[in-house]
């Protein structure tokens with residue numbers, strides 16, 4: 269059984285204190301949201317025969333490149349990891365508050381992301397679906413227990429970064445893949461826009477945490493911001509798939525760098541004053557993160573050599589990338 273320690277309890281109290289803010293942000297979030305459903309977006313246009321629609325879709329989808337297919341597979345798996353994330357949020361946010369309302373709303377929205385990508389993969393046949401489903405099964409079964417899962421503040425730093433990262437990855441995959449098959453562009457732009465709105469929510473919540481408890485918030489942010497491990501990290505072939513996505517210009521260390529810079533600016537990390545020594549050290553550490561990420565990106569690009577890939581989920585078809 270999980271028994272929170274004193275530090276965690278204090279942090280949970282700060283979060284409980286933010287309930288009115290959550291209420292406001294949720295209202296703003298729902299006011300802007302256009303609620304869509306997978307089967308509406310994937311449906312045959314009016315006056316089109318559904319069988320002919322699927323046939324045409326499969327023909328057009330044949331043009332979708334291997335790197336885009338790999339990105340679709342990885343993005344689908346990331347979305348299908350939702351139960352892991354629901355658990356992380358549900359642990360801290362209690363059951364009878366606006367927080368649980370948010371967690372449930374967020375989960376309901378996210379659940380459509382995995383569903384629409386899975387259904388698209390099924391309709392278009394761009395991936396080997398039984399392989400994809402097996403990967404998803406293994407990923408679920410493996411669980412996800414990052415070391416930060418006992419720190420509610422770190423959970424919010426992570427979700428801020430992760431929502432933005434998935435937004436970028438979906439949007440760029442959509443741009444590449446829709447060259448041949450426009451429906452995937454529509455699908456991914458709907459998903460990406462929702463990730464953008466989630467990002468707005470989480471970054472604002474963390475801004476309020478930072479206001480209320482700057483020293484501890486700074487320490488938590490300094491632990492997460494240097495790098496985020498995507499939840500599928502231990503999945504077979506995850507690293508190779510991530511490498512393909514970087515080479516394709518869909519998502520890589522430069523995108524992560526940009527996300528970190530944006531959040532440092534939004535949270536005005538450098539302007540937080542009145543910190544104690546621990547807080548100041550964490551602040552300095554965060555301010556040094558972009559330069560470090562820049563070096564990592566440079567190094568990765570310099571070392572990168574042309575390489576051939578093939579994945580069971582993408583028909584074992586070999587493809588070369590620079």
Ligand SMILES: [Fe+2]
Nearest residue numbers: 347378381463
């Ligand atoms: Fe999502």
Ligand SMILES: [Fe+2]
Nearest residue numbers: 431462463466
């Ligand atoms: Fe999201």
